[in-house]
Amino acid sequence: MASKLLASTLRQTLLSKFTTTHHVRPLSTAAAAAVSADYHEDTDGITMKGVKISGRPLYLDVQATSPVDPRVLDAMLPYYLSRYGNPHSRTHLFGWESENAVEAARSQVASLIGASPKEIIFTSGATESNNISVKGVLHFYKDKKRHVITTQTEHKCVLDSCRHLQQEGFEVTYLPVKSDGLIDLDQLRSAIRPDTGLVSVMAVNNEIGVIQPMEEIGQICKEFNVPFHTDAAQALGKIPVDVEKWNVSLMSLSGHKIYGPKGVGALYLRRRPRIRVEPQMNGGGQERGLRSGTVPTPLVVGMGAACELAKMEMQYDEKRIKSLQERLLNGVREKLDGVVVNGSEERRYAGNLNLSFAYVEGESLLMGLKEVAVSSGSACTSASLEPSYVLRALGVDEDMAHTSIRFGIGRFTTEAEIDRAVELTVHQVEKLREMSPLYEMVKEGINIKDIQWSQH
Ligand SMILES: Cc1ncc(COP(=O)(O)O)c(C=O)c1O
Numbered sequence: 001m002a003s004k005l006l007a008s009t010l011r012q013t014l015l016s017k018f019t020t021t022h023h024v025r026p027l028s029t030a031a032a033a034a035v036s037a038d039y040h041e042d043t044d045g046i047t048m049k050g051v052k053i054s055g056r057p058l059y060l061d062v063q064a065t066s067p068v069d070p071r072v073l074d075a076m077l078p079y080y081l082s083r084y085g086n087p088h089s090r091t092h093l094f095g096w097e098s099e100n101a102v103e104a105a106r107s108q109v110a111s112l113i114g115a116s117p118k119e120i121i122f123t124s125g126a127t128e129s130n131n132i133s134v135k136g137v138l139h140f141y142k143d144k145k146r147h148v149i150t151t152q153t154e155h156k157c158v159l160d161s162c163r164h165l166q167q168e169g170f171e172v173t174y175l176p177v178k179s180d181g182l183i184d185l186d187q188l189r190s191a192i193r194p195d196t197g198l199v200s201v202m203a204v205n206n207e208i209g210v211i212q213p214m215e216e217i218g219q220i221c222k223e224f225n226v227p228f229h230t231d232a233a234q235a236l237g238k239i240p241v242d243v244e245k246w247n248v249s250l251m252s253l254s255g256h257k258i259y260g261p262k263g264v265g266a267l268y269l270r271r272r273p274r275i276r277v278e279p280q281m282n283g284g285g286q287e288r289g290l291r292s293g294t295v296p297t298p299l300v301v302g303m304g305a306a307c308e309l310a311k312m313e314m315q316y317d318e319k320r321i322k323s324l325q326e327r328l329l330n331g332v333r334e335k336l337d338g339v340v341v342n343g344s345e346e347r348r349y350a351g352n353l354n355l356s357f358a359y360v361e362g363e364s365l366l367m368g369l370k371e372v373a374v375s376s377g378s379a380c381t382s383a384s385l386e387p388s389y390v391l392r393a394l395g396v397d398e399d400m401a402h403t404s405i406r407f408g409i410g411r412f413t414t415e416a417e418i419d420r421a422v423e424l425t426v427h428q429v430e431k432l433r434e435m436s437p438l439y440e441m442v443k444e445g446i447n448i449k450d451i452q453w454s455q456h
């Protein structure tokens, strides 16, 4: 109890010390011009991309990325300022101390997932780890293995790696998901073939937060002796992750989803039985020849520190986040009808709440919510007006998929922020519904599904 209290007090103190609400001053005049052309700040707010916002929005988009924990930054700083040696330099102290720091970080990452440090390869992020896993495994075993199984709701970097393999002549099965977002284990079983070289299923979905049955999938892969890869970018530090329990051969991890820095990640590669991959990067042979390029010591130190903090505080964070999620959901449901949680309500990570609001237009809702930084789904598809392919895979109607909003709650989210988000969301949805003729008809008791719309 004392340590939890200490952690939360420390968090507040460090946060107030480090958090700045100031606009970051660019160094060069060219950069200043580029910024100022689209950025204006005055006493009553900020205008950017043509949108005026009074003050900084509150941040509820932690699935896209999370702020760096001040304690993580604290661990990183010496490796920028004084201990800046190349960890691969063998001839002097600067190199040795950097190498030590990298190895310590490797242990911190391994310890959070129940692996040996020898099984951890540092990469630039989960995108790279997913590319190495999907393409690297199939390329290495290409003489015997020509088939991959994945799901329709994976992150784009897994789906695109699979498409790339298809262009090279490999075959891919994209498993559908049930309406709760989970795969059907019998369908997985029957999709496995003698030439299946990899099963790749993400642990926690980035858009809807559902948790796939990892242990069961791992068991099936063991039974058929097929390597199992999981993209655990959204699971690490959020739910217990254990490479043995899940029987995974490869696992992709990311630093910036767990209050660590952007631009760093890791790949878990099982040693017994050993899984082999073809490297995607050629060069100096760092990271056992699997990922050439100078290991970025400060980033790796940050990822290690973030993992150590996650290990210590996961339970505490989860409890807080769960109660904030309930506060948000109850708050919204108290005032609004027609609010649907997308994805399984039981098997989900509490920090990801994906809601659809019936009878409102999603784009207008997002535009009206500029004081809350939320998204309609993943960051890399957020520019698209298409409804999310993940929600479509769940069988969500196009109109409901269009009105979805993902609320991301994290370690630094406060009750006051949740209350404000509820207030703004309710206000905006009510406003849009007032303008909606459909909602008017629903209130009058007309069943919209029964209406025969005339076609012109
Ligand atoms: C499930 C999932 N996989 C992969 C990624 C990509 O991670 P990174 O930004 O570390 O490359 C993300 C983050 O956007 C993600 O949510």
Ligand code: FES
Binding pocket: 064, 156, 206, 378, 379, 380, 381
């Ligand atoms: S890279 Fe993060 S959601 Fe796409």
